[in-house]
Amino acid sequence: MESLLKNKKADKLDLILKEAAKLFKDKGFGGTSMRDLAEKVGMEAPSLYYHIGSKDEILEKICFDVACTYLSHLEELELSNEPYLDKMKSLIRLHVRMMISNGPEVSVTNHDWKYLSKEKLVEFKELRRLYENRLTTLIEAGIDAEELAPVNATVAVFTLLSSLRWIEYWWKPQRGISAKELENSIITILLNGIEKN
Amino acid sequence: MESLLKNKKADKLDLILKEAAKLFKDKGFGGTSMRDLAEKVGMEAPSLYYHIGSKDEILEKICFDVACTYLSHLEELELSNEPYLDKMKSLIRLHVRMMISNGPEVSVTNHDWKYLSKEKLVEFKELRRLYENRLTTLIEAGIDAEELAPVNATVAVFTLLSSLRWIEYWWKPQRGISAKELENSIITILLNGIEKN
DNA sequence: ATTTCTACCTAACGTTTGTTAGAATTTGTA
């Protein structure tokens, strides 16, 4: 009973976060009003404040949730014993799937993180930096192990992340590319390039 | 004399657009107020309206200026007689340079285009679509000519554009990567991939 | 049956927003 009640409340919170992510993605954080959000959720704007503390808090929850998910996934990769090329493939697959299953949240995290409140902004940037640095280290290790080409690891990391971040922007199932095909195409392009060899 | 006067007025407009691009990039279109902009330019908010028609008009000018520049550059590429691999290299170099010399404008065009007024939004999307389609066609031609690897051209285009669009986000001269080095690294990674072969 | 708690409501707050009207000031010309 107790847990059922709490689930009901948590469900509403989840709904609010879900709808907020969609709205933020479409109209931006600044372009979305609490009244917009309330309408989507099916209540009046002030009622939202029963579930959340502030508009900023919604953005925080979305951004840190996504960031933590990515980080914990990277951690798994670091600990696994696959060859580095396979680690790269797993990473790419993971990003593609995340983008497809949680598109709005990922999009918001990538675009609206800069509107986080001052303290949270610092915290978020640190998380991001951590992710980038650890991924760079991973690629450098792959190069040292002579399993990856001797590219500039920093540029490689950002090229990788950038390509992946934008999937959500342009990928639509209708374009005639399935999720599976998308994964494989991206892996091929990022790992082999588009030059004929 | 006449032209000198006009230049002065045009200069102020340019200054406004330049500062607006910087602000929009940092705080977003919605997060930037006309009073913010006025302060940067060195006047009061209502004075801006002597030079521009509305806040929306500023965004329009920035976005369409960038879009047209890219399109005219693509046109040059289409007409040139280089091998397709060189065309790709030119395209990448061009994007990198554009990003470095006009960072804020490019960033705004990539992130805040969705806040364009309804009619202008349609127009902008068409321009974008046009660019993407023509670039896809170019890559497909390269594949047909057996000068490029037989990748999925659509995915290749977006992977390419995405990687390039995000340079501005993370590239800073301080990171120890020069513009030249950046260009070359990206060309290597995008054309050859990171897999050792 | 009464009290307590949950989940929402309406009304309204102070602030900030983009923008207009119209006066004041600076600048260029004769």
Next chain:
DNA sequence: TACAAATTCTAACAAACGTTAGGTAGAAAT
């Protein structure tokens, strides 16, 4: 120096913003 045009100012607008206060209906607990 005087006139006109170009440019910026102050004052103020209605609308929209995030949020608070306080109340209400219904369910759960005692």
